[in-house]
Amino acid sequence: MPALAYQSRSDEPPPRIPQAHSQQGARVAGSSRPSLYLRLDNEPARFLISDLLTELETYLPPEQISEVYRAYLFGAEAHQGQERQSGEPYIYHPIAVARILAEMRMDYKGLMAAILHDVIEDTPTAKEHLADVFGDDVAELVDGVSKLTQIDFPSRAEAQAASFRKMMLAMTRDIRVILIKLADRLHNMRTLDAMMPAKRRRISRETLEIYAPIANRLGINRIRLDLEDLGFRHHWPWRHAVLSRTVGDKLQGRSETVAKVEATLRARLDAEGIAAEVFGREKHLYSIYRKMTAKRRSFDDMVDVFGFRVIVDRVDTCYRVLGQVHDLYKPVPGRFKDYIAIPKSNGYQSLHTGLIGPQGVPIEIQIRTADMNRLAESGIAAHWMYKSNGEASGPQAAAKDWLQGLLEVQRDSGDSQEFLEHVKVDLYPDEVYVFTPKGRILVLPMGATVVDFAYAIHSDVGNTCVATRIDRRLASLRTPLRSGQTVEIITAPGAKPNAAWLNFVVTGKARASIRSYLKNLQNREAEALGQRMLSAELAAFGLTLEQVGEARILAHALESGLEDGERLFAEIGLGNRMPMLIARRLAGPSEPVPGGEFLVNTGAPEAGDADRRGARRLAIRGTEGMVVHFARCCRPIPGDPITGLFSAGKGIVVHRNECGNLGDFHSKRDKWLEVEWAEDPLAEFQTEIRVDVGNRRGALATLASAIAEQGSNIENVNSRDKDGMTTTLDFLVNVTGRKHLAGIMRRLRQIPGVTRIVRLSNAGRSREVYSKH
Template sequence: MQTAVAPSPAVGPDSGSADAGFSAETLAPSAPRYLASDFCAYLETYLPPDQVSECYRAYLFGAEAHEGQKRKSGEPYIYHPLAVARILAEMRMDYQCLIAALLHDVIEDTLIPKEQVAATFSEEVAELVDGVSKLSQIAFNSRAEAQAASLQKMLLAMTRDIRVILIKLADRLHNMRTLDSMSPEACRRISRETLDIFAPIANRLGINRVRIELEELGFAHYWPWRRRVIQCALQRTVGARVEMVGTVETALKQALQQESIQGAVEGRRKHLYGIYRKMRDKSRGFSDLVDVFAFRVTVDRVDTCYRVLGLIHNLYKPVPGRFKDYIAIPKTNGYQALHTALVGPQGIQIEIQIRTEDMQRVAESGIAAHWMYKAGGQSPANPAALAADWLQNLLEMQREAGNSVEFLEHVKVDLFPGEVYVFTPKGRILNLKRGATVVDFAYAIHSDVGNNCVAARIDRRMAALSTALRSGQTVEIITAPGARPNPGWLNFVVTGKARANIRGYLKNIQQREAQVFGQRLLTTELASFNLDLDHIDPIRLATYLADANLRDLDDLLGDIGLGNRLATLVARHLAGNESDESASETSRDGDVHPHRLAIRGTEGMVVNFARCCRPIPGDGIAALFSPGRGIVVHRSECRNLGSLESKRDKRLDVEWAKDPEGEFPTEIRVEIGNRRGALAVVAGAIAELGSNIETVQSREKDGMTTDLEFQLLVNSRAHLARIMRRLRLIPLVTRITRITRS
């Protein structure tokens, strides 16, 4: 059988490097189709005959499996897997990967099971194919959830075998090349996903030739008008600067020849999506961009790169602050080069990158260079080793994530390349996302370091954990065995690993607190039936757990503590009083039910005190269930409670324990005359009575008086009353009120 498929010109030797920011002048054009025999002939250039035969056998197997199926364009479906395999062949991938590419849709789109693929070829091939296949047999609530779950499955399969993502990238690349046959809505959705997920993954793995084409095709389909505007502006610029490009190329070549340096010089413009992204991120117009043109100098050795840098800086004046040494400090995907910006002819800024031939191959192929050139070894810039570190982070994020959507959110955060380079006290370099803080740095070292960090020194000076880091700083993390993550860290961390670890820890803490609190709630309700947890009928409990799809009693107690399940209804079922609906409902109004839950203030995250009324011990209180949070306690007179009658199914009868523990926030407004030092006098009086001031805000009223709003920590209503009486003794104070917000 000789089947035709579209070629993949953008992964050939003339493609540009993403880090260099180059691209071909146009998107991949339509071209004559490859035959299956051409594909096998190409494989013979680097694979032994027996492996080529296995690939052809896989092609025949796939063609038979997809018999009768057609793509949206009307072509036989087998065209697609053969094109995907061709893309991977041009990366010099091994034959097992090529076989999996030829069969990558067999499990998902045909009746052939994974077991048959394993028996016909190998377990390794079957695992690769299964890793790429979507989760089509599971029902999801939304397209977003289904997409997230399938991507999570693929990324986790990638942690076991990196070739899974290479197959998926090749699959997405060919789909993008043939996107014109899809509906406009599907084009935009697929292009958005490509720009958000797959192009960044290709960049993270250093496969920059693929990344460039994914970005260009995604840009063309998602923002066609913006692309057209930039392309027209570039064409006008190219016409005016062709002479300049030729002048610079000639000057660079002559400088190399004079020093007897063997090297290639190439000048190109940056690719359209890269230009658009710079305009968007830096809020600049096209006319404000000064480095649309870039030049690449490729030499034989690393030391020659630095010699060439000196020659170039003698030839043209460098732009201060624009030099980057990615050879000494490689990017997270293994990319290495020297970057410098110069003031060229006619005062036009140009960008020049200097690299070796090996660096050029890694810049284009990234992790694929591991198969293509057998490069890497133990070099710190080895893409395979760097990818392994990233995959380890993915596994950790997956363990900490609550669901597939949250996991995908963490991955998206982690996909964008780092731009801050900081040092540990021992001289190790860490590459972090721009805006990364001390806490991000701590988690980048190790999860335990992040969980236990309490302070830090930046360049030997104490610094807050929220401090944003700058390149070149040396950061020392101070830890304490009993320290734990703070929920407030989520407000400033920027890396996916830090965010996933903090959320995971908080969820575990909340779950444990929810179980303890749920036990108190259920015990209180069971008491009305003269029961306790130790004397529940085990058969009735097991039946209830099975019906509720819960694993054990701890899961049930956690559900109750989080407000996802009402303790009253659970107690009724466990007591065997399911039919007593009216009695249960009556018990919720507080008149019949004698049992109230005592609030101690030590329940943790499952008991929340409403910010609108700030209840404190001594206030009359009422509580409402809030699914996923536990209960929210209000003051009885709080307007936000609304009609308790309409919310009695969510209402919980509560009261303060006899000896509440801890401090509780409350707010007061103090009207005071405008005098120098007035705030200090009021703050001093509050401190005298053992209260901490959390926040203070001032607002001038009429030029004569000022309103001071304090958020205080008190231990009871009596404590607050003593503070207010003390403040009234201050002559400048004209009025004091407790604040209740609507």
């Protein structure tokens, strides 16, 4: 071991490596078990502290290496007696994780946290103790990587989602958290053979769905490729083996072609005086497999399974090389991508071009500078964003924007599983590049719509967008965007998100923002409705909300486990609490208590129908929002006798009195609510009518025109032949009430060929309104 690794503080004796972790103890003594570890940089995997310290000598000062060694001694003692599934002492794993990070040139505090990353989770060591011994920075990093083990969750999925959310939020404060986690996951994947097959598949799926995309999002290509290949190998071992063997055979058969292309490229660049590194590379196995499954192609159709990389000194040289390779080989139309002028969202820069090589073999060539190549391999790890005092650029700026977006998604997500769902959406790499009117480039996932674009600019822009211009032409908000388009968002101060947007938005930020707005909107609407419902019930006792008073309402809310009176109103509006029971308790005798509040005497008998004869009916206006729903089975409209039913979490569901589905609730009078239509409803309501018409050309157009003449909009229409001579058309139309509907039906009755008109209800049962026979 290097002498500098043993330098100690003046008040401490020289540290000693425990015998269990010496050179001889690095491998399982006397074991015939084959090595479970993959190679690092084509060398045998080693988990010795001496190897780690030797690596650290290349870039850290002695005093910092001593701190790393001190963390190792603490970790070795904390994990004493613990073993991994493979049988090795547990401390080998943290050393291996730190070794991976050392190759990325991680700073010493990050390395200390890597060595200690499991002590909070797997040993009795507390975070506070770590902070006392190693400082707050190291303790926070270790805590950020640790899973939530102190809380009991209903399911494994919820526990994993909560731990992931905790880790991602810690990452927004310090990017080193996710780098340690990625290194931890990479070593776990390298040693996954020790696990049972079911657990291997579960961990591999999680790696492919979450951790490899995170590495890609941060531009850490080296770790991403390893995670993907290992995840592929463990999740689909037979597919991996077959594809690996097939790719090897194909590359071996074309080795002469690869060598010829390399030699030709070098000769041309040397002749032009361009200093460059040229080397061939085989395609990434998992990317081949993913392309085969996505495009439903066999391996024989995947002709471009190897490519070439050219590394030069400057950006302008990249374009010179591009001209030379296009002069040597014919470019394939549509296969050129300039990621130098427009980098990927993770900061990746390179020129990609597809060519027809010797003997008609398709090849791909990537051209980049040495700095671009380093950033492509290490991404955010190439320069530490948390050290930067100036403006972030490249991968650092991209990561900063992404982390800021994560904070907004976290703020708008309801729970950990919803947060995980939103993050997953943003992790997949296919992208489109679109411009704002001022020329700013926004990178969005493939399939993103105008609404996604609006939320990418700012949440307030998304919440108030009403229209758009794409390349100066008006377009729908649900239009999928294509690279190169210029998008202008038109907003209106009174506009608000539409629940239907959730059917087509694809970004996590847009989805989380819309859901958050609608959830808050529903709570506000529920609160207003709850006040009206409680007022109507209090009228039976000759009381108003003002007479009851805020103090008594607050006392009842607190007694019910709610934080305030507003929450009590919202619970009533959402159908979670019965307003007639709350009204009786509020109307009962009360006793003053210290502080001016009231304790309500609940000894009064339960309210029955006779007690509620004085209650006012709740007037339905149609503008109550998401807490009043109109049953689709009978589709009530103003003028119909109606009844309201409580639905927990939704509010009130309004049915027609004659609806057959009310039969199930006859014995549950506590679920009923006395409702009536307001004198002047302010909304339009949907109802269905069925029209039988002679099977002739233009019949549908004639009927639709007649409905439009009566001031109604057709939401949907279904048609089917009835007997070969008659067509049955079902229209879903918007009306203001029964009078409006009657006018529409009278107009349809006048059309030649119409033989029968009915209004539909109860999922197909109908009441005949007009027939000519």
